[in-house]
Amino acid sequence: PTSATRDDEGVLQIAGVPATDLRDRFGTPLYVVDEDEVRGHARRTLAAFRSATARHGVQARVYYAGKAFLCAEVVRWVTDEGLAVDVCTGGELAVALAAGADPARLGFHGNNKSVAELENAVDVGIGSIVLDSWIELERLAAILERRSVDDVRTQTVLVRVNSGIHAETHEFLATAHEDQKFGFTLEDAPAVVARIRELPALVFAGLHCHIGSQIFGTAGFLESAARIVELHATLLDGGDIPVLNLGGGFGIAYTSADDPTPIEELASGIVDAVARECEVRGIPMPNLAFEPGRAIVGQAGVTLYEIGTTKPVEIGAGAQRLYVSVDGGMSDNARPALYGADFSARIASRVSEAAPALVRVVGKHCESGDIVVDAEYLPDDVVPGDLLAVPATGAYCFSLASNYNYVPRPPVVAVRAGSARIIVRGVSLDDLLAHDAGLDKTPAFRG
Ligand code: LLP
Numbered sequence: 001p002t003s004a005t006r007d008d009e010g011v012l013q014i015a016g017v018p019a020t021d022l023r024d025r026f027g028t029p030l031y032v033v034d035e036d037e038v039r040g041h042a043r044r045t046l047a048a049f050r051s052a053t054a055r056h057g058v059q060a061r062v063y064y065a066g067k068a069f070l071c072a073e074v075v076r077w078v079t080d081e082g083l084a085v086d087v088c089t090g091g092e093l094a095v096a097l098a099a100g101a102d103p104a105r106l107g108f109h110g111n112n113k114s115v116a117e118l119e120n121a122v123d124v125g126i127g128s129i130v131l132d133s134w135i136e137l138e139r140l141a142a143i144l145e146r147r148s149v150d151d152v153r154t155q156t157v158l159v160r161v162n163s164g165i166h167a168e169t170h171e172f173l174a175t176a177h178e179d180q181k182f183g184f185t186l187e188d189a190p191a192v193v194a195r196i197r198e199l200p201a202l203v204f205a206g207l208h209c210h211i212g213s214q215i216f217g218t219a220g221f222l223e224s225a226a227r228i229v230e231l232h233a234t235l236l237d238g239g240d241i242p243v244l245n246l247g248g249g250f251g252i253a254y255t256s257a258d259d260p261t262p263i264e265e266l267a268s269g270i271v272d273a274v275a276r277e278c279e280v281r282g283i284p285m286p287n288l289a290f291e292p293g294r295a296i297v298g299q300a301g302v303t304l305y306e307i308g309t310t311k312p313v314e315i316g317a318g319a320q321r322l323y324v325s326v327d328g329g330m331s332d333n334a335r336p337a338l339y340g341a342d343f344s345a346r347i348a349s350r351v352s353e354a355a356p357a358l359v360r361v362v363g364k365h366c367e368s369g370d371i372v373v374d375a376e377y378l379p380d381d382v383v384p385g386d387l388l389a390v391p392a393t394g395a396y397c398f399s400l401a402s403n404y405n406y407v408p409r410p411p412v413v414a415v416r417a418g419s420a421r422i423i424v425r426g427v428s429l430d431d432l433l434a435h436d437a438g439l440d441k442t443p444a445f446r447g
Contacts, residue, residue, distance in 0.1 A: 001014055001015065001034035001037045001299065001300055001301075001302060001391070002034075002037060002299075003015040003016070003034050003036065003037060003415075004302070004389075004391070006351060009350070010350050010351035011348070011349055011350065012346065012348035012349075012387075012389055014032055014034060014302060014415050015034045015035070015036065015037075015415040015416050015417060015418065016415070016417060016418035016419075017415045017418060017419065017420045019304055019348035019349060019387050019389060020348075020349055020387065021420075022304060022413060022415075022420060023304060023306065023349075023387055025420065026411060026413055026420075026422070027410075028304050028305050028306040028327055028328075028387070028410075029303055029304065029305050029306075029326070029327055029328030029332050029410040030303065030304045030410050030411065030413060031301060031303055031332070031393065031397065031398050031410050031411070031412040031413065031424075032301065032302050032303070032304060032412075032413050032414075032415055032420075033069075033074075033297070033300050033301045033302075033394055033412060033413070033414050033415070033423070034300045034301075034302075034414075034415055034416070035073075035077060035300075035414045035415065035416040036416055036417075037299065037300035038074065038077050038078070038296060038297055038300045038394070039077050039078075039080070039081050041295060041296045041297070041299070041300065042062075042064065042077065042078045042081035042082070042083050042296050043081050043082075044263060044264075045062055045083075045263050045267075045290075045292055045295060045296060046060075046062045046081065046082050046083060048263045048264045048266075048267035048268075049062055049267045049271070049288070049290055051267075051268075052264075052267040052268040052270075052271035052272070053271050053287070053288055055268075055271075056271065056272075056275045056285050057285070058285050058286065058287045058288065059287040059288075060271075060287065060288050060289070060290065061084055061243075061287070061288075061289045061290075062082075062083050062084065062289070062290050062291075062292065063083065063084045063085055063086035063107050063289060063290070063291045064078040064083045064084070064085050064086065064291075064292070064293065064296055065086045065248050065291045065292060065293030065294075065296075066085055066086060066087050066088075066092045066095070066096060066293070067086075067088055067092065067293055067396075067399060068293030068294050068296065068297050068298070068394075068395040068396055068399060069293075069297045069301070069394060069395055069396070069397075069398050069399050070087075070092055070095050070096070070399065071095065071099075071412065071423055071424045072095065072098060072099035072423075073099075073414060073423040074297065074423075075095065075096050075099035075100070075101050076099055076100065078296065079099075079100075079101055079102070079105070083296075084105040084106065084107065084127070085101050085105065085106050085107075086106070086107045086108075086109060086291045086293075087106060087107070087108055087109070088108070088109040088110040089110060089113075089117070090113075090114070090116065090117040090120060090121075093106065093108065093117070093120065093121060093124075093126070097124060103124045103125045103126050103127065104125060104126075104127045105127055106126050106127050106128075107126075107127060107128045107129075107130060107158075107245075107289075107291075108121050108126050108128070108129045108130065109130045109132075109160075110130075110132065111132045111133065111181050111182055112132075113129075113132075113136060115139060115143065118136075118139060118140050118143055119143050122140075122143055122144065122147060122153070122155055123147075126155075127156065128156045128157060128158055128205060129155060129156070129157050129158075130157070130158045130159075130160050130208050130245075131157050131158065131159050131160065131192070131196075132160050132182060132183055132184075133184075134192070137157075137192065137195060137196065137202075140155065140157070140202065141199050141201055141202060144201035144202070145201060148201060152200050152201055153201060154200070154201050154202070154203050155201065155202060155203065156203045156205045157196060157202050157203065157204060157205065158204075158205055158206050158207065158208040158243070158245055159184060159189055159192050159193060159196070159204070159206075159207055159208065160182060160183035160184065160207075160208045160209065160210075161183050161184050161185070161186055161189045161207055161208070161209050161228065161231065162178070162180070162182060162183040162184065162185055162186070162209070163186065163209045163211060163223075163224040163227045163228055164178055164185075164186065164227065165211045165220050165223055165224040165227070166220075167211040167212030167213075167215050167220045167249065182210075183208075183209070186227060186231055189207070189231055189235075190231075190234065190235060193235050204241070205241070205242055205243050206232070206241050206242060206243035206244050206245060206286060207228055207231060207232055207235075207241075207244055207245070208245040208246075208247065209224055209228050209245070209246060209247055210246075210247025210248060210249060210291065211224045211247065211249060212249050213248070213249045213251075213293075213294065214249070214251045214252070214294065215249045215250065215251050216251040216258075216259070216260050216261065217261065218261060218265075218266060218269040218270065221246070221249075221266070221269070221270050221273075222269065222270065222273045224246070225246060225270055225273045225274050225277065226273065226277050228244065228246070229244070229274055229277035229278060229281070230277070230281070232244055232283075232286065233278075233281045233283050236283055240284070241286055242286060242287055243286055243287045243288070243289055244274065244286045244287075244288055244289070245288070245289035245290070245291070246270060246274075246288060246289070246290055247290065247291050248290060248291035248292040248293055248294070248295070249292075250263060250266055250292050250294070250295040251294070251295075252294055252295055252298040252299055252392065252395075253299070253392070254298075254341065254342055254343055254344070254392045255342050255343065255344045256344070257342075263295060271288060274288065293395060293396075294395040294396065296395075297394040297395045298392055298393075298394045298395035298396075299391070299392050299394060300394040301391075301392070301393045301394020301395070301397065301398075302389050302390065302391045302392075302393060302394075303328070303332060303333065303389070303390045303393040303397065303410075304348060304387055304388070304389055305326035305327055305328050305372070305387070305388045305390065306326065306327050306385065306386070306387055306388070307324055307325065307326055307382060307383070307384055307385065307386045307387075307388055308325050308326065308327055308364070308384055309323075309324075309325045309384060310322060310323065310324050310325070310359075310382060310383070310384065311323045311325075321358070321359070321360055322357055322358070322359040322360070322380075322382075323359070323360050323362055324359045324360070324361050324362070324378065324382060324388075325361075325362050325363070325364060326361060326362070326363060326364070326372060326388055327364060328363055328364065328372075328407065328410065329362065329363010329364050329365045329370045329371075329372060329407075330363055330365050330367065330369070330370045330371075330402075330404065331363070331365060331401060331402050331403060331404045331405065331407045331409070332397060332398075332401050332407075332409070332410055333372060333390070333393055333397045333400075333401075334397075334400045334401070334402070335396060335397065335400070336369075336371045336372065336373075336374065337367070337369045337370065337371065338400070342373070342374065343372065343373045343390050343391070343392065343393070344373060344376060344390070344391060344392075345361050345372070345373045345376045345378065345388050345389065345390050346378075346388070346389050346391075347378060347379060347382060347386050347387065347388060347389075348386075348387040348388060348389035349385075349386055349387035350386070352379035352381055352382075353379075354379035354380050354381035355379070355380050356377035356378065356379060356380065357377065357378060357379070357380035357382075358375060358376070358377055359375075359376055359377070359378050359382070360373070360374060360375060360376075361373040361376060361378075361388065361390075364405075364407065365404055365405050365407065366405060372390060373390065398412055398424070403427060403432055406429065406432055408426055408427055408428050408429050408431075408432070409426050409427035410426050411424055411425050411426035412424040
């Protein structure tokens with residue numbers, strides 16, 4: 001987080017809270033999230049898209065993509081700052097609602113929403129459902145028919161289309177090339193929209209597309225916007241389509257090697273491109289919606305670990321690599337194992353004058369791919385007991401966490417103005433053992 005500084009003893013502080021205090025109060029590993037930074041990114045992102053769209057006389061709505069990191073407090077922070085929320089399962093919807101989010105400002109994604117999930121979304125009055133398949137379209141229409149007793153119950157829907165763009169990112173993070181599971185093709189979309197327009201219960205509000213995640217350049221967004229506006233134009237049919245949702249995917253810096261485009265520049269680049277495409281086609285500019293997740297929470301998070309062992313390993317040609325093991329790993333941050341993602345690390349409990357040594361930070365799991373930071377310089381006097389901070393873990397770390405190897409799940413602590421509080425409790429070993437039915441003491445089981 002930008003609030004990270006060193007105190008007089010050289011201890012890392014986050015929003016004025018020393019890392020050593022956090023360890024003493026909450027233990028390690030620990031997810032720490034800077035509330036003001038999340039709020040700041042939310043405000044800045046909303047302002048960027050609002051001012052970009054205002055120049056063209058239309059509005060912008062920014063949905064926070066909850067999959068990046070969802071819990072009640074985060075829902076409150078982002079909605080408080082004026083964001084809507086995008087959920088993609090019944091579980092995420094339940095969190096957003098329990099936290100008090102206005103259902104009308106929620107969008108519901110997903111390629112396999114169940115009947116129960118759709119019924120619940122309709123019943124709570126969700127703002128929009130993003131349709132992903134023909135089966136879902138008919139499923140939703142049938143639900144609305146069942147719900148339409150005296151009056152026709154209607155539901156606002158968007159249609160997710162796959163713009164066919166190969167986003168320049170990890171293969172697993174790209175979502176709009178042809179051979180993947182999300183959305184309708186550009187070719188099928190007109191028939192889908194035509195079908196929706198036949199059904200009085202479904203209100204077509206616009207198209208949706210999302211090309212992938214952790215994208216740095218603007219080129220993919222601009223190309224995708226051009227294709228989607230072209231489709232949008234063909235669907236107008238003399239009428240109005242109120243919104244165009246262009247998804248999220250805005251990249252952040254994980255290490256000093258990363259140089260993402262500032263959100264203001266991205267926002268005006270994308271919005272101006274849509275405006276140009278509309279002008280060329282002589283059509284009115286729709287309101288725009290966006291769904292950033294990572295860009296709101298990613299850099300606001302930092303994970304604290306305690307170093308447990310260090311070990312020099314011969315790696316051939318007389319060279320050595322120092323392996324530094326921490327007390328978590330792929331259970332609290334699966335991203336290096338899943339995507340080869342890069343992170344950085346710093347000793348948080350002290351500063352050292354020792355020479356930098358190239359190390360590999362690894363976790364405590366039974367896999368050699370359990371890497372936290374593949375290559376990092378740490379002072380060569382690094383010892384067990386040192387605290388290690390890994391920044392930029394606010395997005396897709398807690399949300400992808402597991403209990404692999406029965407490693408307890410860390411709590412999430414929010415820091416603000418010198419104080420810290422738990423916003424998500426950890427999952428303890430006792431919690432895990434309580435799920436093991438083989439430990440039930442009942443005679444029936446033992447029988
Ligand atoms: N909208 C839709 C429809 C999405 O599928 C996603 C992300 C987003 C918005 C938000 O994307 P963001 O702004 O956060 O990039 N676990 C991976 C990322 C998976 C993203 C899935 N969809 C990772 O750790 O990098």
